[in-house]
Amino acid sequence: MTARKIETVLATLLIKSGQIVSVDQLVTEIWSQDPPRRAVNSVYVYISQLRKMLGRLSGEPRILTHAPGYSLDIHDEEFDLLIFQRLLAQGRERARAGRHEAADRLFTEALGLWRGPTLSGLYDGPVATSFAAWTEAMRMExxxxxxxxxxxxxRHRELVGLLSNLISEFPLREGFYRQLMLTLERCxxxxxxxxxxxxxxxxxxxELGLAPGPALQAVQLSILRADDLVGAPVAA
Known part of the structure; x- marks a missing residue:
């Protein structure tokens, strides 16, 4: 259990890298609304252990003390999330410019940084929960x-299986239905x-008591009318 608590402290400092995380915030992340009587002293112990571990790995101090808590000093190239955000932003720029080969390479490289769900569902404090939701939204985008x-x-023919799997995994994500409809129409x-x-x-x-949104309805109507869908290419 102690290792899990130390991981929670490290995860919280990473999420808030460059910012001061108060001891009270760390207590909430570790124990939610039911901290033990000596919770603050326990946080001090976890911070001390983390300092020693990170110091051995990097040879320099990484956890800095700033009232009322601590901050983590981390270089941009050491944090996959920052690399992911940079690649995503560059991919967006290439896509807007119509440079889809380059955009695809950047998006693919960005997604290659993922190793499963954010934090693997191990942490349920408010900081970790909101961070996991935010990063998952970026991954879906x-x-x-x-x-x-x-x-x-x-390249529509190669997308049918991928999109079918994505819909199975994320059945409420309308964008994947829209893309699968376009893919199948072009096939x-x-x-x-x-x-x-x-x-x-x-x-x-x-699941939600909702009708499909305007984008999904527009694709259905275009298919029914046999419209030229969003510049659909002739061949795969």
Missing amino acids: CTENMIDSRLALG ERRADALEVYQSARRTLRG
């Missing part, structure tokens, strides 16, 4: 951007594309 770039490059599978819309409609209504 990056995935959608990558797929949009591949669609723009005419000359219009009936399957329309069935994806009906599946999204059933899922959203059953």
